[in-house]
Amino acid sequence: MGLFTSPLILSGIIIAAVFTFSVYSWSVRRKRYAALGAGPPAVVLTNSFGLNIVIDMFRAVRKHRFYHWTKEMLEEYNHTMELRMLGTRLVMTDEPENIKAIQDTQFREVAKSEEQHEIFKHILGDAIFAMNGEEWKQEAALYRAHMSRVRDSDFAVTERHILNAFNLLAKEGNDGFDVIDRLQLDVVTEVFCGDCTNSLTSDQQPFRNAMETLQKIASFRQLLGKVGVYLDDKWIAPQALKFIDDYQDAFADKAFARASKNPVPGSICVIDDLVQRGKNREDIKNAVTSTLLAGKDPSTTTMAFGFYEIARHPDVYAKMKAEVKEQIGFDRLPTMSDLHKLKYIKMVIKETLRDHHPLGFNARVPVKDITLPRGGGSDGKSPIAVLKGTQIIYGLLSLHHRSDLGVKDVNEWRPERWETWKPNDQWEYVPFNHGPRICIGQQFANFQMEYFLARLCQEFESITLLPESPSQEGLVKLELNTKMAHPVYAKCVRRAQV
Numbered sequence: 001m002g003l004f005t006s007p008l009i010l011s012g013i014i015i016a017a018v019f020t021f022s023v024y025s026w027s028v029r030r031k032r033y034a035a036l037g038a039g040p041p042a043v044v045l046t047n048s049f050g051l052n053i054v055i056d057m058f059r060a061v062r063k064h065r066f067y068h069w070t071k072e073m074l075e076e077y078n079h080t081m082e083l084r085m086l087g088t089r090l091v092m093t094d095e096p097e098n099i100k101a102i103q104d105t106q107f108r109e110v111a112k113s114e115e116q117h118e119i120f121k122h123i124l125g126d127a128i129f130a131m132n133g134e135e136w137k138q139e140a141a142l143y144r145a146h147m148s149r150v151r152d153s154d155f156a157v158t159e160r161h162i163l164n165a166f167n168l169l170a171k172e173g174n175d176g177f178d179v180i181d182r183l184q185l186d187v188v189t190e191v192f193c194g195d196c197t198n199s200l201t202s203d204q205q206p207f208r209n210a211m212e213t214l215q216k217i218a219s220f221r222q223l224l225g226k227v228g229v230y231l232d233d234k235w236i237a238p239q240a241l242k243f244i245d246d247y248q249d250a251f252a253d254k255a256f257a258r259a260s261k262n263p264v265p266g267s268i269c270v271i272d273d274l275v276q277r278g279k280n281r282e283d284i285k286n287a288v289t290s291t292l293l294a295g296k297d298p299s300t301t302t303m304a305f306g307f308y309e310i311a312r313h314p315d316v317y318a319k320m321k322a323e324v325k326e327q328i329g330f331d332r333l334p335t336m337s338d339l340h341k342l343k344y345i346k347m348v349i350k351e352t353l354r355d356h357h358p359l360g361f362n363a364r365v366p367v368k369d370i371t372l373p374r375g376g377g378s379d380g381k382s383p384i385a386v387l388k389g390t391q392i393i394y395g396l397l398s399l400h401h402r403s404d405l406g407v408k409d410v411n412e413w414r415p416e417r418w419e420t421w422k423p424n425d426q427w428e429y430v431p432f433n434h435g436p437r438i439c440i441g442q443q444f445a446n447f448q449m450e451y452f453l454a455r456l457c458q459e460f461e462s463i464t465l466l467p468e469s470p471s472q473e474g475l476v477k478l479e480l481n482t483k484m485a486h487p488v489y490a491k492c493v494r495r496a497q498v
């Protein structure tokens with residue numbers, strides 16, 4: 001029997017090789033930490049390659065309690081920690097100083113990761129969300145030209161779809177989240193993609209179903225770290241993938257057809273602008289789904305949570321209606337200058353973004369070995385080292401629920417708090433990001449949310465949560481962004497019916 005055919009000797013060689021490699025990696029890591037003058041953050045204890053963490057994590061995700069699971073650990077580990085699982089290291093933080101470093105002061109030292117790019121490639125491809133550096137700057141400038149403003153025509157488009165949405169909300173048994181998601185899909189496809197999906201007037205929702213499937217899978221793969229990269233959507237959900245591909249193709253076909261008809265410059269949507277600038281079919285397809293994810297999902301989640309909270313707080317709805325009655329009245333449509341005057345409704349939106357941050361989490365990867373300002377030492381106040389390529393996930397929902405940062409009754413949804421309270425620092429309240437990668441559509445999003453709430457007040461005398469609507473207290477579903485865990489059933493009584 002040769003040396004390598006004896007199972008005992010072969011096992012011994014493998015164990016020795018793994019051991020030597022581990023010791024070598026450990027000593028290299030120590031040197032890299034020492035060179036930065038800081039150590040790693042607190043390490044969450046693990047066993048069996050972190051299998052215990054993986055199991056706890058997926059249990060939490062299944063019960064829509066992933067946010068709670070991370071929040072409790074972050075509190076225990078001074079708000080910055082390292083999870084080690086399945087051979088992957090993942091740093092998690094909800095420390096404002098670290099979020100400021102990632103988003104602003106050390107912006108150039110972190111990037112969107114290749115792993116995320118691979119995991120989300122069927123949804124986002126190479127479009128803006130996955131880009132870094134110069135390429136991202138150019139793409140962002142183009143998106144900004146289309147998304148950072150509200151056009152007069154956006155009022156008419158939004159109003160047309162809102163009327164369809166109100167017809168559905170007025171029927172008992174319809175899920176408020178579902179209706180609002182369809183509203184946003186119809187508005188965003190019409191305004192930014194040049195063709196409306198008309199989901200509010202159809203009973204079939206194949207695009208939304210396929211997208212939901214792929215987003216769920218991508219979020220799941222992301223949590224698995226390096227292991228998740230090797231899974232592929234085409235093995236798990238080939239039909240959803242095919243559907244999204246066809247959907248993107250249909251938008252691309254129409255965009256190329258419009259381009260051949262010499263459109264008037266200045267009147268085209270972002271997708272048509274990309275075609276004009278010579279982007280290829282694949283780029284256009286990726287831009288369609290990226291635009292939908294950016295423009296639809298966070299606004300939907302905020303508006304749907306707002307709707308849910310209003311339905312639970314008749315006193316808040318009464319104040320909103322009084323404001324709309326005084327500033328606009330119930331007989332004409334709101335204008336932009338009317339919306340500027342809706343101070344209380346703006347507080348309702350701010351509070352919803354605080355209590356129900358629609359992204360929940362965000363991620364970056366250092367492009368070199370770096371230090372972040374906080375998370376080390378016994379009190380978590382010293383700098384920490386994060387080595388190149390380590391995934392950093394920062395928790396925005398848990399940041400917004402840190403009672404130690406001076407937010408009273410942190411778990412209570414109370415718009416009135418904004419009359420007297422403001423965050424100590426802009427980095428303690430981060431709904432739209434700060435720094436260079438701030439949300440491009442913030443103004444458009446605020447317009448959508450304010451217009452929707454103002455029109456709701458004009459249309460419905462009362463909105464009441466029905467008993468069959470499950471409690472959503474502290475629960476969120478992870479689908480790239482955070483979404484509502486359960487449907488929202490509310491009785492919406494039209495003014496004319498009272």
Ligand code: HEM
Binds near residue numbers: 143147295437440
């Ligand atoms: C309540 C609604 C919204 C919230 C809370 C929100 C929040 C955010 C956040 C936190 C980011 C940064 C993502 C990252 O760092 O990876 C972002 C990016 C972006 N948002 Fe929004 N967003 C909202 C609505 C919108 C709308 C309506 C649009 C389009 C009209 C839009 C367009 C974008 C784009 C294009 C980016 C990518 C920016 C980049 O990578 O440079 N967003 N948004």
